[in-house]
Amino acid sequence: MGSNFSVAEENYIKAVYHLQKPGAIVTTNELAAELQTKAASVTDMLKKLKQKKVLNYEPYRGFNLTTEGRKAALGIVRKHRLWEYFLVEKLQFGWDEVHEVAEELEHITSKKLIDKLDAFLDFPRFDPHGDPIPDVNGKMQVQHDISLNDLPVNTPAEVSSVKDQSSELLDLLKHKNISIGSRLQVTRKFGFDQSIELRIKDIAAPVNISLQLAQVLYVKPL
């Protein structure tokens, strides 16, 4: 009954969770790429995880998580994101630095630890990148955010998440005075380079956003 997975198994479970889209199936090569390992290694692990009833898997047919597997994945994601929140909010890390550390912290086994950490942090619902944090039952807020690219002109919206965690992106956003929670509105869209001009609430000067930037900036229309 008690889930008892190794670090390697947990990393596989989480990776499948992140790759899998509703209805669809994950492939061996996709998973190998995600985990920076070889397809043969993935196949070995798939057999083990199938045995442990974490995966639905038929050779050559692809795979996805069972209900058990998704539960396990949500537990790992919960830990990962709570630790990221802790690192940024309490230890003053930048959000470009926390992923690697959380990649290790997410494997600490104590359930009591993570629930007490959750309480200490006052039950945050989103991590520093705007991704939702599963609660103690695995429930999390559904994100209906869209790429800034898809936000219509003159629609007030709030920056809700970033799909890239590089320090280069953080650097650019800082320079443009944009962070998660910023209110903004697209004022113009330029067909030539698909760049965007927008106005940020309480800031006079208009801001220019490249296609590349708009692609990774997600917003929630208000």
Added chain:
Amino acid sequence: MGSNFSVAEENYIKAVYHLQKPGAIVTTNELAAELQTKAASVTDMLKKLKQKKVLNYEPYRGFNLTTEGRKAALGIVRKHRLWEYFLVEKLQFGWDEVHEVAEELEHITSKKLIDKLDAFLDFPRFDPHGDPIPDVNGKMQVQHDISLNDLPVNTPAEVSSVKDQSSELLDLLKHKNISIGSRLQVTRKFGFDQSIELRIKDIAAPVNISLQLAQVLYVKPL
């Protein structure tokens, strides 16, 4: 140059550090007992750690840490005790619950994490059991505390550490209103069972301490 040890190696290094007394040597069986493993496994690891220049080791002759090894050990002890402090002071764990969790957390590799945690905790110098926390350079306060058994009658002293981390001990200490930092003074010693009567500062009623309790309660004469 950067130390790069596996979890197993780190556990061995720390165990040798804890077993080793100045000048003396540690034996294979002692280490096997400490780590709850077999002597054969210890020998295997000793050879590896000697190769990595962590240990001075000659077959059949015992071993102890090199300067490099002690430096590594202090780094692990620092992490272990800082995490214990965090768990008790920030997450409201009891000091009987933290050791196991810290046993995992001490292996998280980020140096930045531990230094930021140190700052967040305001650079504590002692962990919840009264053991000194090495600073960023491995320096720590020397403890000149003695067993309550060895405290002379009528000598004011302060409880400084406990040599046992069981919940049974914590339970007993709570019941007797004793915690780390308590001021006390031995009023009588009884030869029959080597029990001790003492008075705690600001508490009227005298308290009786068994031999077993006095052995694990350490105090610093004021």
Added chain:
DNA sequence: AAATAAATTTAGACAAATCTAAAAAATAAT
């Protein structure tokens, strides 16, 4: 429908960390 290419699995090997049982060395006892 073959032939070719791509994806996946299998076979066999390896490193890390552990174990049991046997051999060897060091200590202690006669």
Added chain:
DNA sequence: ATTATTTTTTAGATTTGTCTAAATTTATTT
């Protein structure tokens, strides 16, 4: 000084997770 006991090391296996190279299956072209 032998003999017996204890401690330590070696030999050989095992588990976990990984890899390369070869075989197999599936998908895509011709």
